[in-house]
Amino acid sequence: MAQSLYEQLVIQTQMNYSRYYGVYAQGGTPIKLTKKPPLPYDQQIKIFAQKVQEADHIIVGGASGLSAAGGGDFYYSATSSFKKAFKRYYDKYKINGAFAGMMNHRWASRGEYWGYLATFLHTTLHARVRQPYRDLQAILKGKDYFILTTNQDTQAIKAFPETKVAQIQGDHRFFQCSMQCTDDVWDATKKIDEIYDYLEEHDTTAIPDDMIPRCPHCGAEAFPWVRGYGNFLEGQRYQEQYQKISDDIEHHLHDQHVLFLELGVGRLTPMFIQEPFWALTNNLPGAYDVMVNRDYQFLPQQIEDKGTAIKGDLAKVLTDVRTTLGR
Ligand SMILES: [Zn+2]
Numbered sequence: 001m002a003q004s005l006y007e008q009l010v011i012q013t014q015m016n017y018s019r020y021y022g023v024y025a026q027g028g029t030p031i032k033l034t035k036k037p038p039l040p041y042d043q044q045i046k047i048f049a050q051k052v053q054e055a056d057h058i059i060v061g062g063a064s065g066l067s068a069a070g071g072g073d074f075y076y077s078a079t080s081s082f083k084k085a086f087k088r089y090y091d092k093y094k095i096n097g098a099f100a101g102m103m104n105h106r107w108a109s110r111g112e113y114w115g116y117l118a119t120f121l122h123t124t125l126h127a128r129v130r131q132p133y134r135d136l137q138a139i140l141k142g143k144d145y146f147i148l149t150t151n152q153d154t155q156a157i158k159a160f161p162e163t164k165v166a167q168i169q170g171d172h173r174f175f176q177c178s179m180q181c182t183d184d185v186w187d188a189t190k191k192i193d194e195i196y197d198y199l200e201e202h203d204t205t206a207i208p209d210d211m212i213p214r215c216p217h218c219g220a221e222a223f224p225w226v227r228g229y230g231n232f233l234e235g236q237r238y239q240e241q242y243q244k245i246s247d248d249i250e251h252h253l254h255d256q257h258v259l260f261l262e263l264g265v266g267r268l269t270p271m272f273i274q275e276p277f278w279a280l281t282n283n284l285p286g287a288y289d290v291m292v293n294r295d296y297q298f299l300p301q302q303i304e305d306k307g308t309a310i311k312g313d314l315a316k317v318l319t320d321v322r323t324t325l326g327r
Contacts, residue, residue: 004246005253009279013271027267027296031278034304038297044310045317049324051288052139055259057252060136061273062149062156065264065294069314070130072153074098074123085123088205089116098123102229110221112206114213118195121172121224124153125189132263133159135318138327146248150272152226166245168238168272170226176233177215178223183235185225186216249280258284262291264314274298281306292317 003011020030038044052058068075074082077097083090086101095101098120107113133155140160149156150169157165174185191213198207213222223231232238252258260277274291281289281303289307291298297311310317 004242004250006246006249006276007242009276010271012279013275016275017271024267024270029267029270029298031275031298032301034299034301036299036304038299038309038311041310041312044308045320045324047308048290048310048317048321051257051259051290052143052321052325055143055257055288056255057257058140058143058145058259058261059248059252059277060140060145060147060261060263061265061277062147062151062263063265063269063273064151065266065292065314066132066149067130067151067153067155067264069264069294069318070132070155072124072127072130072155076100086116086119088199088203089119092205109206109209110212111209114195114211115199115204115206117224118192118207119199121188121192122196124172125192127153127155129159130155132315132318135315135322138322139318139325141327146245148245148273150269152224163244166241166248168241168245169228169269170224170232171237172224172226174225174237175213175222176225176231176235177218177220178231179215179218179220180231180233181215181218181220183233184217185233185235185237188213188222188224191222253284256286258287260287260289262289262293263318264293265291267296278303278307 016030017024023030071081073079074085075098078090082097089095089101093104093106095104101116137159145164147156147160147165149167152170152172154172173189175188176185195207195211198211215222225233260281262274262277265274277289278300281287287306289303291309292314293311294313297309299307299309
């Protein structure tokens with residue numbers, strides 16, 4: 001099958017990423033940036049709102065910063081929300097955030113590891129739709145849009161119709177076979193709730209061995225369907241997600257005004273949102289790219305007249321844009 005335009009752009013960035021890994025790892029980009037100083041914040045917010053109004057189609061790229069801005073801040077350090085949701089595990093191991101727990105090698109048993117894993121998944125699956133996503137709902141109201149997200153936490157699919165969302169880095173609602181014996185992914189939510197209820201009822205960190213979720217085909221342990229641990233299943237569901245964003249881009253190549261929104265893209269994954277959006281903005285006449293990031297303000301020279309890079313708190317930016325739009 002021929003590669004879609006989106007796939008080509010991802011592959012291009014992946015090659016760039018390997019070549020300039022050091023630059024990215026230090027928080028930089030090998031892409032030549034504009035020398036123009038950024039406009040004042042208030043003006044940038046007005047431009048953001050105006051571009052939303054003008055757009056025929058809006059493609060939102062939601063990355064880690066978008067979930068973190070709304071209080072999903074338990075991934076990378078032992079924040080108060082982490083200590084609360086993972087209390088038994090924090091008290092026992094002083095784990096420094098949800099991802100660090102995934103790498104903890106001191107689990108007493110597989111049952112304890114699974115207790116932790118289910119606690120992690122339960123926390124995200126049962127989280128309410130956070131404020132930045134609610135502001136985004138208001139901003140996109142009445143517009144034609146699509147959401148591409150590298151987040152696995154299901155915030156985007158809770159806030160928007162699933163047909164308009166591609167979760168290309170996995171999804172906490174599904175298990176896969178840890179040994180990748182099958183292309184199937186299957187529902188994880190019921191099992192996660194069962195495990196969580198067991199932990200609560202027994203006030204314990206571990207589940208019995210016979211509760212550990214297993215692959216229905218080969219009996220190996222299940223694993224969450226997420227990238228990041230070296231066994232991400234790029235099977236049918238993955239292809240479907242890729243196809244969704246590829247199709248959406250193809251369908252709107254000839255729109256007069258496509259607006260790209262880069263929300264909270266970190267330096268480790270420029271290949272799925274940031275650089276494809278930059279390339280598309282450069283190539284499509286009438287396209288525009290708004291980038292919002294807490295730490296970086298990167299506006300490529302090539303699109304210096306077709307983009308705005310806002311450095312700031314993503315939650316505040318989205319609230320300010322919503323207010324400006326009067327929605
Ligand atoms: Zn299997």
